Amino acid sequence: xxxxSVQVGxxxxxxxxxxxxxxxxxSSGGKGLWIGIAAAVGCFVLLALLLVKLVFGDLxxxxxxxxxxxxxxxxxxxxxxxxxxxxxxxxxxYQLSGEVQETLRWTADRGRLISLDCRDDATDVLLPVHVPQxxxxxxxxxxxxxxxxxxxxxxxxxxxxxxxx
Numbered sequence: 001x002x003x004x005s006v007q008v009g010x011x012x013x014x015x016x017x018x019x020x021x022x023x024x025x026x027s028s029g030g031k032g033l034w035i036g037i038a039a040a041v042g043c044f045v046l047l048a049l050l051l052v053k054l055v056f057g058d059l060x061x062x063x064x065x066x067x068x069x070x071x072x073x074x075x076x077x078x079x080x081x082x083x084x085x086x087x088x089x090x091x092x093x094y095q096l097s098g099e100v101q102e103t104l105r106w107t108a109d110r111g112r113l114i115s116l117d118c119r120d121d122a123t124d125v126l127l128p129v130h131v132p133q134x135x136x137x138x139x140x141x142x143x144x145x146x147x148x149x150x151x152x153x154x155x156x157x158x159x160x161x162x163x164x165x
Contacts, residue, residue, distance in 0.1 A: 079123040086156030
């Protein structure tokens with residue numbers, strides 16, 4: 001405490017000032033910093049796991065023994081949507097079942113282009129399907145019923161990625 005004396009008009013008065021020095025705040029151990037670091041590490045690990053799944057997921061799935069099938073978890077191709085806008089489905093995988101009507105073209109290095117008669121509840125349509133050379137051992141004859149996993153290419157063509165006879 002500090003005391004000061006003040007004289008006003010011949011009278012003296014004693015004034016007392018009391019103050020304390022401000023202390024520097026002590027850190028609470030950086031709790032917020034540790035929470036931030038833990039959140040950043042957690043996000044990094046999650047992103048790394050998603051990246052591994054994205055990059056290696058197809059390899060692990062195809063090595064499970066049914067590389068010629070692949071029709072298990074793929075949705076069925078909506079024939080009406082495909083007829084209206086095939087290019088809008090570019091890059092997507094679908095399951096497709098139908099009867100082979102004829103082989104439209106065959107080359108030793110590219111495979112076959114077949115005409116597949118596909119039906120669903122409301123639509124009956126002939127679809128061209130490119131069957132790559134990797135399926136050369138699959139017997140594809142006129143009248144055969146096939147279930148395929150197909151990918152829609154950039155130009156809207158269906159390309160077989162799995163064939164079951």
